[in-house]
Amino acid sequence: MTREGVFEKLNQVFRDVFDDEEIQVNDSTTADDIEDWDSLEHINLIVAVEKAFGMKFNMGEVTTMKNVGEMADIILQRM
């Protein structure tokens, strides 16, 4: 899968988790850019991404990931 493909799929996951069809993520998107993305919802998002891509993040990655770009990098490494 290409990086563009990963982002396309990530957009779908984000829209589904946060119930917002207008979300468009890119490399620099962080929790500050999406209203409902707070620490309470973070794990729901992570699990949804894991299911969509059939991979797992380890807890170290979950706690240190800084933006969606880093998330995409990890997904690409695991595929």
Added chain:
Amino acid sequence: MNIISLSFYVAVLCALILYYVTPIKFRWGVLLGFSGYFVVNANGIRLAAYMAAVIVCTYVAALLTDRYRKAPRLSKTILIIGIILDGVSLVAMKELNFFIHGARAAVSLFGSSLPLNPVSILAPIGISYYTLSLIGYLADVYWGTAKAERNPLKVALFAGYFPVLIAGPIVRKREVFDSLMEGHPLEYRNITYGLQRIVWGFFKKLVISERFAVVVNTVYDNYYVYSGLYVWVAAVCFLMQLYTDFSGGIDICLGISQLFGIHLPENFELPFLSRSVSEFWRRWHITLGGWLRDYIYYPMMKSDLFQGLGTRIKKKWGKKAGKKIPLYVVTLISWFLVGFWHGGGWNYIFGVGLFYGMVIVVGQILEPWFKRLIAILKINTECFSWHLFQMARTFLVLVFANSLFRAASLKSGFQMWKMAFAQWNPWIFFDKSLYELGLSQTEWEILMVSLLILLVCGLLRHFLKIPVRQWLGQQNMLFRWGVLILLILWVFVYGYYGPGFDAQSFIYFQF
């Protein structure tokens, strides 16, 4: 060791001189030596040995967790043993009475009594901070986000760095370890910024917090004679006392650390500007909130147990319930633990723990209704007045929760609030009744002017988006020094200190 005493600062000065004359490579050794001296001086040799034993156990557990990384089950078992050892070392010292009271209450339900009495244990200084740092270190090693340190003395310095033992913050290896070990050259800015921060901490603690404490102690120690707005005044005063006491203590710790060139993580970021309880905990005791999120909340939410629970609920009650219910349960458990960390009494567990969890959960449940109501009433949520309303609402929640934290027990805390609504006595603001709470009119005036200074500096920080010290550093020398000298004079003239002053009254010293 009293951190508002001349002897402490003479010792720090000696440590500073020794630090900067020692070759850079060995400077961490000076910090370790002074931290060891600080711990033995504060705790005595026995408790210092207890602390050292916990550090050694964690050091070994981290090395083994790392060594057996390729055998995940063994590595995880070692991690769990290490965390349990650390956790038990904290609970045994701090929360034992919670279990003793619980066991006594349980046995009394069956009509008998347990020959077990609450115990009084003097815990090692900073135990709640260094234990959490050590647990975090173990988890980081297991997750691969930190390396296992091979030198036990360096782990000892990471856990027992003396400014952190005073009142936090809770540190993580990746944030401070390199800075602690690498040794820093003497820099003018570190010394001036460090000293300014210490003075600012003194201002908050000695001028503001100690005055609020007088009013708070008068009302809380005799809560049964006060009602109506007296309770509200005391509760607001306690919240301000707690903030200036705790953040003042942190300012002093961070300032001392900066003298050595070491920047510790910030623990406060203008918390009263928070528009929700969740936001408040991202601005207040930041390192505790972050620790809780990364080492308790996220791992629990991601565990098979709660993911499985979510799947089962989803099948029965739908997608939204499957997503939200585990989140609520984990939120409440996490907040219970925050309260428990503060102390083994229900006033702590509820007042600085469960209550916040309940507010967050109820807020989440009611959110769709709030959104609908806002749409019906056509409220503009993107304007100052709405933000102000949200801040005021959050402030009220904090006033209530923290008053329970201060009360002698949860029962007396609720009694106080019953009394708060029993009488409407606004005249206390006009008939000089407030001057009978231990502070004279002049003392109240000094307090209010000092609070105004704090507010102005807070607003400057908010609008400038840089620390006020940095902004002050950009001003002309006359203005810069004028402000600093005025502040020092203000602390000297109006601060509560000297013989008879008990600096052990720092509220977060006990944690």
